[in-house]
Amino acid sequence: DTGVSQNPRHKITKRGQNVTFRCDPISEHNRLYWYRQTLGQGPEFLTYFQNEAQLEKSRLLSDRFSAERPKGSFSTLEIQRTEQGDSAMYLCASSLEGNPNYGYTFGSGTRLTVV
Amino acid sequence: DAKTTQPPSMDCAEGRAANLPCNHSTISGNEYVYWYRQIHSQGPQYIIHGLKNNETNEMASLIITEDRKSSTLILPHATLRDTAVYYCIVRVAGNTGKLIFGQGTTLQVKP
Numbered sequence: 772d773t774g775v776s777q778n779p780r781h782k783i784t785k786r787g788q789n790v791t792f793r794c795d796p797i798s799e800h801n802r803l804y805w806y807r808q809t810l811g812q813g814p815e816f817l818t819y820f821q822n823e824a825q826l827e828k829s830r831l832l833s834d835r836f837s838a839e840r841p842k843g844s845f846s847t848l849e850i851q852r853t854e855q856g857d858s859a860m861y862l863c864a865s866s867l868e869g870n871p872n873y874g875y876t877f878g879s880g881t882r883l884t885v886v
Numbered sequence: 887d888a889k890t891t892q893p894p895s896m897d898c899a900e901g902r903a904a905n906l907p908c909n910h911s912t913i914s915g916n917e918y919v920y921w922y923r924q925i926h927s928q929g930p931q932y933i934i935h936g937l938k939n940n941e942t943n944e945m946a947s948l949i950i951t952e953d954r955k956s957s958t959l960i961l962p963h964a965t966l967r968d969t970a971v972y973y974c975i976v977r978v979a980g981n982t983g984k985l986i987f988g989q990g991t992t993l994q995v996k997p
Contacts, residue, residue: 804984804985813971813987813988813990814930814985814987815987816984862930864929864930874922874932874935875922875932875985876932877929877930877931878929879927879928879929880927880928880929
């Protein structure tokens, strides 16, 4: 297992464009999380899935953001009509529900720059 | 989940022990203490967690005070590669919902 994979690693887009990021979790993990991190801050929770069900969404997740995990495996995070304030690192993590001795595994993130 | 307080930054000499403190005075009896670290441009990495007993693994040791209101992460022989932001998080065991990150401690290991 190669861990949590995120693509692309970097994305530069013009304001107003739509972008989509992909996350491939560890195969046996049933929970998948999205976080956003701006410079100098800790990661901020956006949303998480258990299998294909989206169980919680942060207030940070505006109407322009949508996340899916259609078959309970990989997930996508789409941002519509990007704004400069969306520039950040977007992190994905996965975990195995119910195992208290098992930490989250994070991917290396997708760095978004909106120009 | 209870809140934590960490110093914003610390320095450590290479080869020496790095002791990173964390205060969690409002921790509940069923909440564990977790430590993660984030090396520049990478995602956070799990280090260790514990409830009330001291814990040790191949990466670090975790010392939790008897009243559980504070803890210390110990990197016994810090290397330059341990330079990172270290996050202390408390949360209910088995609750695999969201982790709440603070701003963490930036550890700079110096040669």
